Amino acid sequence: MEFGNNRQQKALTAINELNILNDLSRYDPILCGTIPLQIDIEDSDLDIIFYVTNFSEFEDKVLKLYSHLSDFKLERKRIRDEDVVKANFNFKGFEFEMFGQNQPTHKQHAYLHMIVQAEVLKRDESMKCKVIELKEKGYKTEPAFCEVLGIDGDPYIGLLEYGEKKGFIN
Template sequence: MTTFETIDYLKFGSEKQKVAFHTINELGVMEDLLDFDPILCGTIPLGIDVDGSDLDIIMKVTDYKLFETKVKQLYGMEEEFRVKQTSIRGVPVMKANFLYHTFEFELFGHPQDVKKQNAYLHMVIENAILKKHPEIKKEIIKLKELGYKTEPAFCKVLGLTGDPFETLIAYGKHKEIIN
């Protein structure tokens, strides 16, 4: 099974994954933000990306002011840089977005450990599903090209109902993919 703790697996992936690997390393984001335990999540690591898919890097952030200052200092000069604090399911989070070369980056700060954040759990579950059922990859990509978000696309293909973000977590626990 793929380990997502580093981005080394990207070196051996698709052309887009290889370019992502080099772009992330050139920018130095994983090293620059090491104190926040960064992990690349989303569709590019899974090889189910579509045109416009971004590089989502999740982190554990408890000091939003420190995080905001650091990302502004490091990436504030990048094209279309923006940072905002918001709330997801009642939890304060911070997002920084910018363009670097051919990719949009989203740096996502949440107070929870990265391996307990939904983005990470969803990716681990989706990876396990794709390993077990590689035949659904094309269907997932097709749905994404039609505008589906990743979790709803997986739920549709698997015939799962309810809130796709919660349902996928429940599926992962039921199938013992996650605890």
């Protein structure tokens, strides 16, 4: 993103000012989502995923570093039968969503979805406009991709299955 568009550069500046990638480096952070792929819309957030094995320790660290920021919220919950820690806050015009689970970041769904999406966009640049158009109509990213690709069913699972079938992920 260092050489990306204006919004990507602003996002990188905000991430660097917060020092998230360094302060939380032991959790193998990866920036995922729409901004790295240039398919973001005005209210797109910055999604950063983390590999967390000790939720209490991670929560304490996140509270210490970011609880003073605007609209800070931290919660632990279960998603698809997995414990997760989620923190949200606003900084420099961006909503941040930090998502930690006990799974290596390169195996988490958010990362795998981004890999599949990047491969789809690389192979067919016209998809970009179609996905953005659907997102502006209220679609989330994965359902927008599935709509454009003609994938039925659960879009979060369907996109992964599509990526596996096409050899984008294994």
